[in-house]
Amino acid sequence: NAGVMQNPRHLVRRRGQEARLRCSPMKGHSHVYWYRQLPEEGLKFMVYLQKENIIDESGMPKERFSAEFPKEGPSILRIQQVVRGDSAAYFCASATTGDYGEQYFGPGTRLTVT
Amino acid sequence: GQQLNQSPQSMFIQEGEDVSMNCTSSSIFNTWLWYKQDPGEGPVLLIALYKAGELTSNGRLTAQFGITRKDSFLNISASIPSDVGIYFCAGQKAGKTSGSRLTFGEGTQLTVNP
Numbered sequence: 001n002a003g004v005m006q007n008p009r010h011l012v013r014r015r016g017q018e019a020r021l022r023c024s025p026m027k028g029h030s031h032v033y034w035y036r037q038l039p040e041e042g043l044k045f046m047v048y049l050q051k052e053n054i055i056d057e058s059g060m061p062k063e064r065f066s067a068e069f070p071k072e073g074p075s076i077l078r079i080q081q082v083v084r085g086d087s088a089a090y091f092c093a094s095a096t097t098g099d100y101g102e103q104y105f106g107p108g109t110r111l112t113v114t
Numbered sequence: 115g116q117q118l119n120q121s122p123q124s125m126f127i128q129e130g131e132d133v134s135m136n137c138t139s140s141s142i143f144n145t146w147l148w149y150k151q152d153p154g155e156g157p158v159l160l161i162a163l164y165k166a167g168e169l170t171s172n173g174r175l176t177a178q179f180g181i182t183r184k185d186s187f188l189n190i191s192a193s194i195p196s197d198v199g200i201y202f203c204a205g206q207k208a209g210k211t212s213g214s215r216l217t218f219g220e221g222t223q224l225t226v227n228p
Contacts, residue, residue: 004156006156031214033214033215033216035216035218041220041221042118042120042202042218042219042220042221043157043202043204043216043218044218045215045216045217048214048215056214056215059215091156091157093216095214097214098214099208099214100144100145100164100206100207100208100214101145101162101164101206101214102147102159102162103147103159103216104159105149105156105157105158105159106156107154107155107156108155108156110154
């Protein structure tokens with residue numbers, strides 16, 4: 001009974017490169033959330049997606065960041081032209097319903113921008 | 115943006131002692147969740163609370179949803195070394211769009227001395 005899977009677990013990018021983070025939700029879950037955690041801080045909401053739809057992207061920076069959750073395959077968080085301030089842990093969570101309730105987190109992707 | 119005030123920020127206790135931490139908010143939440151995060155890992159769901167006044171236990175953990183719906187607390191009884199980690203509260207409103215995202219507290223770092 002696999003949980004939420006994220007890869008890669010660690011990603012190093014140079015400034016200006018692109019970062020692609022992948023998330024496979026738990027089986028039976030069609031709602032995916034992305035959160036960002038800076039060192040020594042709590043998690044901050046970025047975006048909420050259902051299959052093929054972005055439901056709420058109010059926490060996502062307006063530029064360079066995008067997310068998708070295609071009909072087939074994992075959800076992707078894409079960061080273009082990364083800067084040092086993008087260095088953080090990025091977590092995705094999945095849920096069975098989008099109204100309210102429990103969200104289950106993956107192990108995260110630690111992005112380091114050099 | 116929305117903030118949850120979580121306290122204390124850190125706790126240093128002896129094995130066997132009880133622990134209490136809490137979260138307060140200036141606005142109402144419909145769901146409170148408590149998570150534990152170990153270093154390098156994603157948050158793990160401990161307890162979910164759905165009704166004002168609700169008191170829920172999970173082993174040595176007990177959490178309550180405040181009557182005003184603006185606060186919640188978590189108690190850990192008879193602490194053991196594996197309780198070490200960061201504990202986060204998270205509030206959730208309701209609704210299919212922005213309601214389902216989680217707003218996190220800043221965390222309580224728990225250290226248990228054997």
